[in-house]
Structure formats: structure tokens, C-alpha cells
Amino acid sequence: MNALRVFAHIVLQHGVLRYSSTTSNLGNSVRNKLKVSSKQLAKPQPIDILNNLCHEERLNRHVLTAHHEGVASHAKRRKSKSCGAAIAGKNIIFVAGLGGIGMDTCRQIVKRGPKNLLIFDRLDKPDYITELQKLNPKTKVAFYSYDVTVPLSKSKELLQEVFEKYETIDLLINGAGIMDDHQIEKTIAVNFTGTVNTTTAIMDFWDYRNDGPGGVIANICSVTAFYPNCQVPVYCASKAAVFSFTVSLALLAPVTGVTAYSINHSITRTTLGQNFNSWLDVGPCITEKLSDTPSQSTAQAAKSFVKAIEANKNGAIWKLEQGKLEEVKWTGFN
Structure with missing residues (x-):
């Protein structure tokens, strides 16, 4: 949930993704989860941050659930269909x-x-x-x-x-x-x-x-x-x-x-x-x-x-x- 709060503070300014000032108050747990330092939060690496947001906070929940429901077999079948x-x-x-x-x-x-x-x-x-x-x-x-x-x-x-x-x-x-x-x-x-x-x-x-x-x-x-x-x-x-x-x-x-x-x-x-x-x-x-x-x-x-x-x-x-x-x-x- 913390990462979703981080995402809410991302704004687009002059073609560059930046954090608003309140982002720094979200605590060390967010920094650890996103694997970025305080210095990097001041000048973030947007692609890494966005990937972490997607994959760690949202997508992984669906991927894990789908895996347990047999999505691995779907992926294998899809790969065989798409060959050629x-x-x-x-x-x-x-x-x-x-x-x-x-x-x-x-x-x-x-x-x-x-x-x-x-x-x-x-x-x-x-x-x-x-x-x-x-x-x-x-x-x-x-x-x-x-x-x-x-x-x-x-x-x-x-x-x-x-x-x-x-x-x-x-x-x-x-x-x-x-x-x-x-x-x-x-x-x-x-x-x-x-x-x-x-x-x-x-x-x-x-x-x-x-x-x-x-x-x-x-x-x-x-x-x-x-x-x-x-x-x-x-x-x-x-x-x-x-x-x-x-x-x-x-x-x-x-x-x-x-x-x-x-x-x-x-x-x-x-x-x-x-x-x-x-x-x-x-x-x-x-x-x-x-x-x-x-x-x-x-x-x-x-x-x-x-x-x-x-x-x-x-x-x-x-x-x-x-x-x-x-x-x-x-x-x-x-």
C-alpha cells in the first residue's frame, strides 16, 4: 500500500517524473521496498521506480495467484502457439x-x-x-x-x-x-x-x-x-x-x-x-x-x-x- 501512496505523489513536470515534497515522509520501509537511497529519492530513477511499483505492489499479487491457478500451463501453451x-x-x-x-x-x-x-x-x-x-x-x-x-x-x-x-x-x-x-x-x-x-x-x-x-x-x-x-x-x-x-x-x-x-x-x-x-x-x-x-x-x-x-x-x-x-x-x- 505504501508504494501506491508513493505513486500518487509522482507528477509529470516538463517531461520528467519527479516526486512531490511529501514523498520523503513515507518512511524507510518504502525506501527499502523500492531499493533506492535518500539521495536517489530526491532525483529518482523513474523506470526502476515504476517497475517496482507495478511488479512489487500490484502485478506480483496477480502473477502469484495466476500461477497457483495454472497460468504456467497457459504460458507454455501460448509460447508453443506463437512460435513461427x-x-x-x-x-x-x-x-x-x-x-x-x-x-x-x-x-x-x-x-x-x-x-x-x-x-x-x-x-x-x-x-x-x-x-x-x-x-x-x-x-x-x-x-x-x-x-x-x-x-x-x-x-x-x-x-x-x-x-x-x-x-x-x-x-x-x-x-x-x-x-x-x-x-x-x-x-x-x-x-x-x-x-x-x-x-x-x-x-x-x-x-x-x-x-x-x-x-x-x-x-x-x-x-x-x-x-x-x-x-x-x-x-x-x-x-x-x-x-x-x-x-x-x-x-x-x-x-x-x-x-x-x-x-x-x-x-x-x-x-x-x-x-x-x-x-x-x-x-x-x-x-x-x-x-x-x-x-x-x-x-x-x-x-x-x-x-x-x-x-x-x-x-x-x-x-x-x-x-x-x-x-x-x-x-x-x-
Whole structure:
């Protein structure tokens, strides 16, 4: 409980995690538990502290309980299932898979032979589904009408239907997103809340603690999550929220069996940024400025995306920029 009190005093200041002054009154027991000296408490090592908070005060209770309930056997089974290709022979859900980056990524995915590719989208484009099916007749491509802004209960109903039919899903790609800082509530609902709700819904079927097999989540974020653009601060904040959520999911993997990584595109030539509104109209000419900035095509982004999926690395922060894939080493709290 003491460590949770410590956590309550952690605040974010200028991109650095610091303690508030009252933290020093928590006593030697906290210092011993966190294994840091008084000098370090004045200037903490945030990654070590956060790991201790998670693993010593919360996660270990779940891990120990799960272990006694047979989670070790789940982990062994999950490891055997995940060996080999991350796409071939798998059942994959792609949320918002019919947009620019989404569709090109779906083209790359079906070429690698998944068993089933299920596209959840509010856009009904039968021609796109037909095209994907023709690219690889051995892969079954199916469309499900889905709006990520529906209540969590509706997301659970749809996934219940899917799991009853397909029994297992191996990979969930959360790709819904809009860029319009005039629509603040909708931007947050689509970009962040929708991702959280879809992820929460699938945990009913994946979570080790529910006797699930585990799974993999790829969340589409943006480089603006850590390199914000001041013309669209609402969009950037929503993507930063997804990024933070994804980091937390990865840390929870020992408990839930669900691994996660983030896909962070740099400037990509899509319809998303062609005619968008900046917050309070602070950047009316941003679209023209972006056209002169080095960028990548959706096809280039898709090829990098698939490489990240095949790498299947829990906690990875992938940057997709100008046709290149790079794993970012996060040092934001140092």
C-alpha cells in the first residue's frame, strides 16, 4: 500500500517524473521496498521506480495467484502457439482496415497467408474486400460493420459473435483515427476511447485470468505521440494517450498474456491530413506546409508495418518514417 501512496505523489513536470515534497515522509520501509537511497529519492530513477511499483505492489499479487491457478500451463501453451510466423495461419482482426494505410497493410497481410482476416470498419467497401480475397484465395477475408465509438457493451457483443465463429483470434490491430481538432470529443472518442474499448472487450477472451490463451495487440499511434505538432494538439494528445496505454499493456503481459506494441507513422500521404482543421485555427496553412515535408506513401508505410508485425516484439515502439522501420528506444522519463 505504501508504494501506491508513493505513486500518487509522482507528477509529470516538463517531461520528467519527479516526486512531490511529501514523498520523503513515507518512511524507510518504502525506501527499502523500492531499493533506492535518500539521495536517489530526491532525483529518482523513474523506470526502476515504476517497475517496482507495478511488479512489487500490484502485478506480483496477480502473477502469484495466476500461477497457483495454472497460468504456467497457459504460458507454455501460448509460447508453443506463437512460435513461427506472426501472420501465416493466424486469425487477425484489423479495426479500420479499409483506409489508406489500413488497406495497403491488408494487402501486405493477405499475401503472407493468414487463415482469416476480419476487417472491422464503419466503411462498407465490398470492392476492397473482393480485391483482398483475390490476392490470396486461401485466406478468408470477412467484413464486420463496426464504429469504434459505440459503447463497450456493443464491442463485447461483436467480439462474442466473432469468437463463437472463429474460436480464436491471434492478433488485434487497432487502427481507427481521425485528425480534426475542431471535433475535440470525436477525436478523443475515435482515436483513444475506441482503442481502449476494443482492447478491453477482447480481454474477456484473451486474459490468462479468464482462462484465455493470451494474444497480441498492435496499436496504431503516431510519431506525434512523442513529437507533438502544436497545430493539432488534440490529435497529438489522443495519440500520446494510445501510446501510453500501449506501454501499460506491454507491462501487464506477464499477468494477462496479452502482448502489445505501438506503430508510429511519420508524415504519410493519406486522406487523413489533406483537409483537416487545426485547433482554434492556429495553423490554417499546415496542409500546404506538410506537402513540402519529406514523407512516405501508404504502400511504403504498409511494408514497414508488416515487418513490425512479423517482429512481434512486446513493448516495441516502432517508428515508420520515409519507408524505413526503426525501433525507438524510449528515454522520455530520464
